[in-house]
Amino acid sequence: MNRQLPVASRSEVRTAALRDLGADRWAVVGVVVVNGLAAAAGLIGPWLLGRIIDTIQAGSGDVLSAVDRLAFGALLFTVVQTALAWWALKIGYRFGERTAARVRERFLQRTLALPPRVADHLPAGDLIARGSTDAALVATTLRSAVPEVLVATVHALFLVVAVLVLDLRLGLCGLVCLLGVGGAVRWYMRRARPVYLAVAATGAEVADVVASTAKGARTIELLGLEERRHQVSEAAIAESRSARLGALWLRSVLFPWSEIALGVPVVGVLLVGGTLYANDLVSLGVVVTATVYLRQLVGPLDTLMLWIEQLQGAGASYARVEGLADIPTAEPAPAQSGGDHGDRIRVADAHFSYTGARDVLRGIDLLVQPGERLAIVGTSGAGKSTLARLLAGLDRPHTGSVTIGGRPVADLPPDELREHVVLITQDHHVFHDSLRDNLLIAKPDATDEELYDALTAVGAEWLEDLPEGLDSVIGVDTDLADASAQQLSLARVVLADPHTLILDEATSLLDPRTARQTEQSLAAVLRGRTVIAIAHRLQTAHDADRIAVMEAGELVELGTHDELVQAGRVYGQLWRTWNVD
Numbered sequence: 279m280n281r282q283l284p285v286a287s288r289s290e291v292r293t294a295a296l297r298d299l300g301a302d303r304w305a306v307v308g309v310v311v312v313n314g315l316a317a318a319a320g321l322i323g324p325w326l327l328g329r330i331i332d333t334i335q336a337g338s339g340d341v342l343s344a345v346d347r348l349a350f351g352a353l354l355f356t357v358v359q360t361a362l363a364w365w366a367l368k369i370g371y372r373f374g375e376r377t378a379a380r381v382r383e384r385f386l387q388r389t390l391a392l393p394p395r396v397a398d399h400l401p402a403g404d405l406i407a408r409g410s411t412d413a414a415l416v417a418t419t420l421r422s423a424v425p426e427v428l429v430a431t432v433h434a435l436f437l438v439v440a441v442l443v444l445d446l447r448l449g450l451c452g453l454v455c456l457l458g459v460g461g462a463v464r465w466y467m468r469r470a471r472p473v474y475l476a477v478a479a480t481g482a483e484v485a486d487v488v489a490s491t492a493k494g495a496r497t498i499e500l501l502g503l504e505e506r507r508h509q510v511s512e513a514a515i516a517e518s519r520s521a522r523l524g525a526l527w528l529r530s531v532l533f534p535w536s537e538i539a540l541g542v543p544v545v546g547v548l549l550v551g552g553t554l555y556a557n558d559l560v561s562l563g564v565v566v567t568a569t570v571y572l573r574q575l576v577g578p579l580d581t582l583m584l585w586i587e588q589l590q591g592a593g594a595s596y597a598r599v600e601g602l603a604d605i606p607t608a609e610p611a612p613a614q615s616g617g618d619h620g621d622r623i624r625v626a627d628a629h630f631s632y633t634g635a636r637d638v639l640r641g642i643d644l645l646v647q648p649g650e651r652l653a654i655v656g657t658s659g660a661g662k663s664t665l666a667r668l669l670a671g672l673d674r675p676h677t678g679s680v681t682i683g684g685r686p687v688a689d690l691p692p693d694e695l696r697e698h699v700v701l702i703t704q705d706h707h708v709f710h711d712s713l714r715d716n717l718l719i720a721k722p723d724a725t726d727e728e729l730y731d732a733l734t735a736v737g738a739e740w741l742e743d744l745p746e747g748l749d750s751v752i753g754v755d756t757d758l759a760d761a762s763a764q765q766l767s768l769a770r771v772v773l774a775d776p777h778t779l780i781l782d783e784a785t786s787l788l789d790p791r792t793a794r795q796t797e798q799s800l801a802a803v804l805r806g807r808t809v810i811a812i813a814h815r816l817q818t819a820h821d822a823d824r825i826a827v828m829e830a831g832e833l834v835e836l837g838t839h840d841e842l843v844q845a846g847r848v849y850g851q852l853w854r855t856w857n858v859d
């Protein structure tokens with residue numbers, strides 16, 4: 279299972295990074311300017327040191343007080359440099375925090391904006407990894423890397439220019455000696471992006487395997503698939519390990535190489551400077567100043583090397599976080615079947631496939647009239663739940679159409695869809711929030727009276743025991759039992775007030791007592807609506823207005839209970855077998 283979400287290309291990442299920098303451009307300018315001042319202040323100390331040496335060497339006049347003045351100046355500018363560098367970092371860190379928040383928000387908004395039919399089929403592990411590990415790495419990098427890289431770059435540039443201005447020969451010698459560092463960075467950069475993308479992707483694959491194993495634990499145990507899952511997990515971990523070793527190998531070459539290369543300019547300038555000084559071509563102060571400048575260069579260059587390495591990992595994560603924008607959500611809307619009005623649901627020659635390889639629904643034609651109760655029956659795997667998902671707009675047929683009042687269900691915006699059709703399954707979610715907010719999801723402008731009415735309609739008697747009423751926080755003020763949580767989700771349905779309900783296994787797996795309670799609540803919700811129920815018990819089918827029988831992805835029979843029993847085909851035989859039992 280090697281499904282991965284899209285990854286943004288280099289140019290998309292560049293555009294996103296520029297947009298993020300541009301959104302806070304004054305902070306970026308602030309970091310550069312304040313840090314430029316800090317770097318300039320930092321250059322004065324070594325220069326004054328050179329002057330001290332030259333003054334002592336000259337030995338004329340009041341040497342002591344001249345040295346005192348120069349030393350005081352060096353101290354003063356060191357303090358000014360420290361203060362300015364601290365200020366620049368402060369602006370930078372604040373910029374980083376704001377930008378990290380922006381990146382996270384964008385990720386969250388993109389995730390929430392995905393239509394359910396797309397979100398339902400995304401690899402959960404990869405999505406979780408992007409929202410957590412990747413987003414965290416991007417945030418940390420923005421928070422620390424951007425200010426520190428800006429600070430180090432400006433500082434390094436100032437030092438290089440200062441050596442060149444101080445003495446062109448020594449400056450050029452330093453620059454030539456720095457080529458080794460350039461070589462190390464170039465070697466590393468050429469190899470880093472695919473390696474770090476592989477680290478992130480294989481990490482997400484491990485998360486995906488663990489998440490799907492945990493989700494399907496019961497099935498795995500029942501079918502004795504432990505060994506196979508073990509093998510799949512081992513394979514994913516081995517891939518992740520090998521990708522990480524690849525990244526480690528790059529680092530283990532980059533760091534020793536660059537450490538050695540960073541020492542070379544100091545050695546070079548001492549050799550060349552010493553020769554020049556011996557031949558009276560330069561003063562000792564200038565050689566010392568140039569050496570100190572190049573020694574100081576090790577600090578910012580070390581920082582840059584460290585961040586270049588980290589930035590590769592963060593760049594890969596940024597590409598994964600931004601890649602969410604490339605998930606295709608819009609598909610060409612299938613042709614509308616005209617002539618339908620109001621709440622009528624029409625399925626016309628619908629075909630659907632989960633994988634693209636095999637159609638699990640084939641040529642389904644169905645017309646459901648407003649107010650009708652339709653039961654769908656069929657053997658396991660016949661395609662009942664898939665048809666329910668299409669009817670609820672959670673998936674779209676790849677050919678044919680599923681429409682409500684002539685409009686494709688999957689095209690309706692979530693708010694509008696909820697007013698038309700709601701799918702009720704056993705999967706309901708109660709948020710760790712107040713009861714009121716849990717209900718307002720379904721109807722944001724509902725009054726308290728409406729909320730009470732909805733809860734009363736589904737028989738939520740526990741409401742009276744809540745200490746804070748609608749303000750009670752679930753999980754703090756009260757814990758809801760299974761049946762009560764199901765009632766809460768049914769109350770949401772009452773508030774959304776859709777004209778059509780689709781029931782898929784709403785009660786089949788509940789214990790008998792909870793199922794009885796839930797069915798009573800459900801009965802109140804069903805009143806006056808179109809109901810399409812996947813029937814696990816033939817009694818449910820018997821009570822419906824019409825029954826649709828599915829077999830191997832096709833709708834093979836459609837009619838009333840009496841008609842189908844009389845026809846004596848699939849449903850008739852099922853009914854006879856059930857009655858004999």
Ligand SMILES: Nc1ncnc2c1ncn2[C@@H]1O[C@H](COP(=O)(O)OP(=O)(O)OP(=O)(O)O)[C@@H](O)[C@H]1O
Nearest residue numbers: 632633638656657658659660661662663664665828
């Ligand atoms: N997410 C999925 N990805 C791939 N195939 C799927 C997926 N969900 C279902 N299928 C396949 O589609 C076919 C129809 O499944 P569906 O769940 O719709 O059948 P069903 O009639 O509801 O069965 P049951 O009564 O056991 O729930 C089956 O072959 C199933 O294996």
